[in-house]
Amino acid sequence: MPVTIRDVARASGVHISTVSRTFSAPHLVNPETRVRVLACAEDLGYRPNRAARALITGRTHNIGLIIADIANPFFPPLIKAAESQARHRDYHVFVADTNEDAAAEEELVHALAKQVDGVLLCSPRMSNSLIEQLSREVPLVVVNRQLAGLPCVLMDVGQGARTAIEHLAGLGHRQIALLGGPRGSWTSREIRRAASAAARTAGADLTVLGPNPPTEHGGLAQAEQVRRAGVSAVLAYNDLIAIGLLEGLDALGVGVPQEVSVVGVDDITLSRLTRPKLTTVATPTAAAGRTAVDMLLQQDTDFPRTGRGSGAGATVGVRRTTAQVMLQTELVIRDSTAPGPYAGRERPGAAAVGPGPHRRADPGNPIVAAGDVVAS
Amino acid sequence: MPVTIRDVARASGVHISTVSRTFSAPHLVNPETRVRVLACAEDLGYRPNRAARALITGRTHNIGLIIADIANPFFPPLIKAAESQARHRDYHVFVADTNEDAAAEEELVHALAKQVDGVLLCSPRMSNSLIEQLSREVPLVVVNRQLAGLPCVLMDVGQGARTAIEHLAGLGHRQIALLGGPRGSWTSREIRRAASAAARTAGADLTVLGPNPPTEHGGLAQAEQVRRAGVSAVLAYNDLIAIGLLEGLDALGVGVPQEVSVVGVDDITLSRLTRPKLTTVATPTAAAGRTAVDMLLQQDTDFPRTGRGSGAGATVGVRRTTAQVMLQTELVIRDSTAPGPYAGRERPGAAAVGPGPHRRADPGNPIVAAGDVVAS
DNA sequence: GATCTTTGTGCAAACCTTTGCAGTGAAGTA
């Protein structure tokens, strides 16, 4: 029942190889023949069988997208952008959800390896060494994690955290809490590192609470701790935690931003819809998805997996692109931050407050991703 | 470099067919041989090549999931559940986003057809006839759309809308607006139909505003209209519209729920996080994803696409399952609804208000999906 | 002890496509 290259060949009176070439190398076939073949193919509703093609070429034209938690609102924009970008390049995308489980990640990479030309690993929880090992099995691009020797797409949350802390310090907050993210998260470590440094510089104290699951519950559960810590401002690992905290503080009768200022990270859609609207560090998730796909596909054309026709002069050994891309973040100031106890007073060693390059008042729009790529 | 069945055969001293059987029909091979082969396979890190397998069996063990908009928070839980269910059954999932575009839907079904064993069409915007036509090309299960002769997974939004209207009428609202959804949406028609009927029964007036895009902007843009319509309550096509409306009304200085009550549909996570928390009709999206995958796979085992070994007595013609499943919805009452102008007064022909079977006060948890399947 | 089952394994074709090589005829060159 399914129509194959053979049917088209018969219908148009040529050999199957000519039909094949009509699709995979049109310049090799006589224009007249080509139009005839194409007409027949159209007529019969022929679509090339990608499995058969994959079998011989070694390239599936599929990529895998491994996500910690699809339901986490941080990821859908990334998935959407990646899928769209892949499709533009005639690739299809397998999406798999690991439920934040490292073992599932490994299993999925294995399962997908034979079926895809490459895998995007988003916010992986695996160990570095395991990731490196897996990268020998299938081309990998890692998002939100830095690994030497592997192509990575990173968002500069360090810069974001620094800007956020400066923002808070500038508002007169000196006791600040950081609600950390899950164990094993590169982003979390990065935020912590940058926030500590920035706090030190600004002459503020930073209390770290966590690790926390990257969900509203994570933030909700810490509300009590935050109150007890006696801080006037909080930076959260992500918006979900921040929003959970908003909830929790509200339940405790703690006013935001009057008594406590809260800053999130990610700028998920939701953060514009809470009351108060959340001040947050916007991460360019869509751009990350696009960039990651581009890097994966680029790598694939640079160093194709050996099909039958891979040239004799091909480089042996593990040659591969290891470009790392760092995407800029931006602080989006909304309504969850306000002047703190030391507002107006001189701070030890701190410069005057002013809108820095990465600080922006909320224009009410998603951030524009164009031009925010910085190769490192 | 990639290890094949042939390598395993050589290593374990058997013919490749025996290795093949070890994986695809273990009962046909001697237990001793089997363990030896499995050991070798494990050693060498053998993974069957699914493309090759697909080529001969005709089954890819992949399914396609076509989604109107991945970034719409209604869908991620569905995607997640579908992917998880599929994986349990050893299937992988292609996810594709159509941007609410009917033409893209069609193109995607075609593109995926040869590569999957079936496609889940979620909230399609295509015409019924086109869907039917496509279903002859590849097994289809449709979510959120009713088509005679095709397997469908539906959520009983009609029931939900009715309950919502009764809830509002019971609170003393007689002037109610309905913010409709996008053109071509089965759900939207269903809600409208049921809401109209319920309003009539309850002696309330229903003003329909729309169609609207299913986003917050859709709701935001209608805030002015809602105020002008002079209604005291609004039922929105979905939570995003409802939340946009909340925003818009707030900006206009209209108090929710004091002046206007608002009810949404879907119970997306977000709806628990707005201020006021949104009263909404919870739809079992995760259950829908699971069920749809089950139906697709069931259909596939019942009427397999002809591989080589499909029996001689196979039924010819378009035999297929056409079961339609209707999943229950529930009204979750939160803080965006309050007594209206006619509260306490007798309503024409209305029964006393009481918690009906599908009405529930918010326990603060995601709804439990078990047991809510009702075959029709 | 001869025949019939049963169990386990090997053989080879088939799935659909790509691609190196060879062959054809026509056009261009000497």
Add this chain to the structure above:
DNA sequence: TACTTCACTGCAAAGGTTTGCACAAAGATC
């Protein structure tokens, strides 16, 4: 005219797996 070049097309092998059939050895039946 004889030779080379060129554009196009056909041939057949290859890719990794499944599976109907044949075959062998062991066990069961009489």
